[in-house]
Amino acid sequence: MGIEQFWRWWTAEGAARVERAIETGEYGSLTDELNDLVSGIDSALQWELGKGRTARHALCLTAAGDPDLRPLTERWRRAAPPEDATWEYVAARAPDPGWLASRLAYGGYEIDLALTRLSLSVDESAVRTHVTVHHPVFAELNVDEQRSVAYLVLDWLLGEDDVERWVGAIDTSGKDPADGLPPDALPETVRALAKRYPHPGWVLMESVKPDGARWIASALRPIHWLDHPRLDQHLAITLRFSGQHPDGLPLGDDLARLRADEDQLTAELGDRALLVAHETFSGQRILHLYCDPRDRVAAATAATWVGRTRGASIRVAADPGWAATRAFR
Structure with missing residues (x-):
């Protein structure tokens, strides 16, 4: 309802009023109105003009560094009116590294962003760069305030979407690091990482549960929901098997059947769905696929296949942001 209300207001009066305010510099109550409309979508979202x-x-409309809210701003953008010569609509901050040469007024402090240093650790298995953002002012800020500033720094360096794609753990520190690097080291590191992994490949993962059962998974990496924003319906297809080792994994005949079933399903779906991972444990294999919910043929094809396949079941759920498969990424 919040998204619909926002665009009704924008189409009826908001676009023209904001354009006049930009030209005159007089916003009046407009800022408060926009704040209220955006809060109606989610109070943690922020809006910017540029x-x-x-x-x-x-x-x-930006999720302000919160990956769980980024799908919401994507839905907001998809619901927007057609763009024209006056307005375009974006669902994430674009990179703007020039901000790192400025001072940021935040929480009663004037933060000299030129003092920012970064510690970087590249995780090749996860295809991510873990980042610690250092700034002397962090010694005076609480953890939430530190992270807010850190996310702004990262968004300005990479753009909000590339932070989601390529950055893993984010930490903060008020200490001067021995291994500190200038901020522009992060875009260089990310470009090199992206160049090493231009296409996703299958990665094998394995663990042992407390009861001794083995868990094995295979997943595409790097794979980013942002590159497939319309595929936000999760199809979880479970294939059960009875012939199994004591550790819960399939024996030879069932393993061959599981592979044949997966090949047949993906062939029938074709490019209507994307298989991003499968996991096997305790007598079952779960295939994780994503499709466009507006493409009714995709889910129907999967359901029909499940209906005629022994030991198969399906769960279908909306999953913007691919939260159900986050553990595989």
Whole structure:
């Protein structure tokens, strides 16, 4: 309802009023109105105005570094009216590294961003870069305030979407690091990482549960939901097997059947769905696929296949942001 209400207001009066405010510099109550409308979508979201890439102005709704909210801003963008010469709409902050040469007014402090240093650790298995953001002012800020500033720094360096794609753990510190690097080291590191992994490949994972059962999974990495934003319906297809080792994994005949079933399903779905991972444990294999919920043929094809396949079942759920498969990424 919040997204619909926002765009009704924007189409009826908001776009013209904001354009006038940009031209005159007089916003009046407009800022409060926009704040209220955005809070109606989610109180943690933020909005920004800027120069468009192809239009004169850009309206950005940002998740402010929260990956769980990024799918919501994508739905907001998809519901937007057609873009024109005046307005374009973006669902994430674009990189703007020039901000790192400025001072940021935050929480009563004027933060000299030029003092920012980074510690970087590249995790090749996860295809992510773990980052610690260092700044002397962090010694005066609480953890939430430190993280807010850190996310701004990372968004300005990479853009919000590439933070989601390529950055793993994010930490903060007020100490001057021995291994500290200038901020521009992060884009360089991420570009090199992306160049080493231009296409996703299958990665094998394995663990042993407390009861001794083995868990084996295979997943595509790097795979980013942001590159497939319309595939936000999760199809979890479970294939059960009876011939299994004491550790819960399949014996030879069942293993061959599982592989044949997977091949047949993905062949029938074709490019209507994307298989991102499968996991095997305790007498079952679960295939994790994503499809476009507006493509009714995809889910129907999967359901029909399950109906005629021995030991198969299916769960279908909306999953913007691919939260159900986050453990595999």
